[in-house]
Amino acid sequence: MMPPCIRVLHGPSLNLLGRREPSVYGDRTLREIDALLATEAEALGLTVDCHQSNHEGALIDLIHGALGPCAGILINPGAYAHSSLAIADALRAVSLPAVEVHLSNVHAREPARHRLVVAGACIGVIAGFGALGYALGLRALLPHIQRR
Ligand code: DHK
Numbered sequence: 224m225m226p227p228c229i230r231v232l233h234g235p236s237l238n239l240l241g242r243r244e245p246s247v248y249g250d251r252t253l254r255e256i257d258a259l260l261a262t263e264a265e266a267l268g269l270t271v272d273c274h275q276s277n278h279e280g281a282l283i284d285l286i287h288g289a290l291g292p293c294a295g296i297l298i299n300p301g302a303y304a305h306s307s308l309a310i311a312d313a314l315r316a317v318s319l320p321a322v323e324v325h326l327s328n329v330h331a332r333e334p335a336r337h338r339l340v341v342a343g344a345c346i347g348v349i350a351g352f353g354a355l356g357y358a359l360g361l362r363a364l365l366p367h368i369q370r371r
Pocket of ligand 1: 235236237299300301302303304324325326327328329336
């Protein structure tokens with residue numbers, strides 16, 4: 224039996240992790256985070272399918288495309304977390320279990336980042352633990368995914 228696959232979605236500017244405001248987002252690159260997720264997934268009996276896009280529509284297409292091949296979604300919507308009803312609607316439309324992750328503690332930052340629009344379409348949110356948050360997110364998804 225194939226291990227369940229989790230679609231991992233990284234939103235805008237997360238392709239620049241490592242050099243992007245390291246005091247806020249840490250010094251790990253996206254490639255390093257994806258490698259960490261692959262290792263963590265294997266330990267949990269899962270696989271990951273990681274994507275990054277700077278475009279809302281592309282992220283929505285990737286959410287729709289998860290229906291069928293994927294058992295859950297781990298998403299860092301980047302700044303879309305604070306504004307995108309369209310991403311929240313896409314998550315609700317596919318009805319796959321989803322967890323939202325933020326590297327930084329958005330609640331300790333500017334007020335505009337306190338509003339989480341996508342989070343309402345997710346099981347829960349992990350924020351402020353840097354790259355570890357992604358590994359925690361995978362663990363949090365585990366009891367919610369269907370093993371086919
Ligand atoms: C990432 C971003 O790109 C920001 O726009 C969010 C989030 C926070 C993070 O902490 O991973 O506000």
